[in-house]
Amino acid sequence: MTVDRRLLILDLDNTLYDWVSSFVPAAYAMIEKASEILQVSIDQVVDELKVVNQRHGDTEHPQAIFEIASALRQFMDAPEIAKALEPSVVCFQDTNAHLLQLYPGVKEKLEDANRSGVTMVAYTDARVASSLSRVNFLGLRPYLTQLFTPDQRVSPYMMRSSDREFVSVLPHDERKPNPAALLDICRRCNVTPDKALYVGDSLVRDIYMAKQAGILSAWARYGTTFDPGLWTKLVAITHWTEIDVLKEAQVRERAGTVMPDVVLDRFSDLRLTH
Known part of the structure; x- marks a missing residue:
C-alpha cells in the first residue's frame, strides 16, 4: 500500500x-557487575533497582545503581558510591553501544x-x-x-x-x-x-x-x-x-x-x- x-x-x-534487545542486556550487565562489586545476589540488586526506578518514575537512568540500598549501606557518601560502582555503569554503556542499531x-x-x-x-x-x-x-x-x-x-x-x-x-x-x-x-x-x-x-x-x-x-x-525472556527481565526492574x-x-x-x-x-x- x-x-x-x-x-x-x-x-x-x-x-x-530494537530497544528491548539492547537496553535489557545492558541493564543486566550493569546489575551483574554491581552484584560482583557489592558481593550481594543479582536478585537483590534487581529488587533494589526496581525500588529506585519506581521512586524516579523512570527505568532508563543507569546512575540509579548508585542509589540502591546495598550501595548506601556499604559506602559512606555519594562520591564513594559513584567511584565504586562506575565500572557497572561502564558495562551498561559498552553493552548498549554494542547492541543498539x-x-x-x-x-x-x-x-x-x-x-x-x-x-x-x-x-x-x-x-x-x-x-x-x-x-x-x-x-x-x-x-x-x-x-x-x-x-x-x-x-x-x-x-x-x-x-x-x-x-x-x-x-x-x-x-x-x-x-x-x-x-x-x-x-x-x-x-x-x-x-x-x-x-x-x-x-x-x-x-x-x-x-x-x-x-x-x-x-x-x-x-x-x-x-520474551527479555520482557520478563525488563518487568523485574521497571518503574x-x-x-x-x-x-x-x-x-x-x-x-x-x-x-x-x-x-x-x-x-x-x-x-x-x-
Missing part, C-alpha cells in the same frame, strides 16, 4: 531500532522519504536524555525535523542550546495513548491530521492512539518480535507500579481489537509519496 502523506510521525523504541532498511527508507519531501518527526514517551542520546548515536538527526517528548517534571533534562530547537516539549499529560499529543504535533507542524501518518509498534499505545486522533496508522509488527499496570489494562480494554491501516513486517515495507 502506497500512502500519500506530508508528515510522518515516528515512534522510536522498537519501531526504528537500527532495524535493517530504516536509514534507506528515511533517505527515500526525505528525498520525497516528506517531513519526519519523532514522538516518544522516553525522557529527553535517553531518546536524544539514541537519536544522535544512531545517526537519525539529519532525517528528523523535531523530537517530541512530554514535559518531564521529575529530573528535567538540561538541554544544550543546539538541542533546544530540535526538541519540542509537549504538555505533561500528552503521553501515549492520549490522541491529543498527535493532534498537537500536527498543529505544530502545520499539517492537517488527514495528511499525517503515524508509525508505532504497540497496538494499544500507538495504533489505538492514532485511530482516536483520526490519523492513518502503520503498525510496526516487526517491533513486537523479541525474546511501573501496580497502578500503572491497572491503567495499562484499562487502555487495552478500551482499545479492544484495534486494526491498523497498514501492517509492516519490515520498516522498508513502508511506501510513501508526497
Whole structure:
C-alpha cells in the first residue's frame, strides 16, 4: 500500500531500532557487575533497582545503581558510591553501544522519504536524555525535523542550546495513548491530521492512539518480535507500579481489537509519496 502523506510521525523504541534487545542486556550487565562489586545476589540488586526506578518514575537512568540500598549501606557518601560502582555503569554503556542499531532498511527508507519531501518527526514517551542520546548515536538527526517528548517534571533534562530547537516539549499529560499529543504535533507542524501518518509498534499505545486522533496508522509488527525472556527481565526492574499496570489494562480494554491501516513486517515495507 502506497500512502500519500506530508508528515510522518515516528515512534522510536522498537519501531526504528530494537530497544528491548539492547537496553535489557545492558541493564543486566550493569546489575551483574554491581552484584560482583557489592558481593550481594543479582536478585537483590534487581529488587533494589526496581525500588529506585519506581521512586524516579523512570527505568532508563543507569546512575540509579548508585542509589540502591546495598550501595548506601556499604559506602559512606555519594562520591564513594559513584567511584565504586562506575565500572557497572561502564558495562551498561559498552553493552548498549554494542547492541543498539537500527532495524535493517530504516536509514534507506528515511533517505527515500526525505528525498520525497516528506517531513519526519519523532514522538516518544522516553525522557529527553535517553531518546536524544539514541537519536544522535544512531545517526537519525539529519532525517528528523523535531523530537517530541512530554514535559518531564521529575529530573528535567538540561538541554544544550543546539538541542533546544530540535526538541519540542509537549504538555505533561500528552503521553501515549492520549490522541491529543498527535493532534498537537500536527498543529505544530502545520499539517492537517488527514495528511499525517503515524508509525508505532504497540497496538494499544500507538495504533489505538492514532485511530482516536483520526490519523492513518502503520503498525510496526516487526517491533513486537523479541525474546520474551527479555520482557520478563525488563518487568523485574521497571518503574511501573501496580497502578500503572491497572491503567495499562484499562487502555487495552478500551482499545479492544484495534486494526491498523497498514501492517509492516519490515520498516522498508513502508511506501510513501508526497
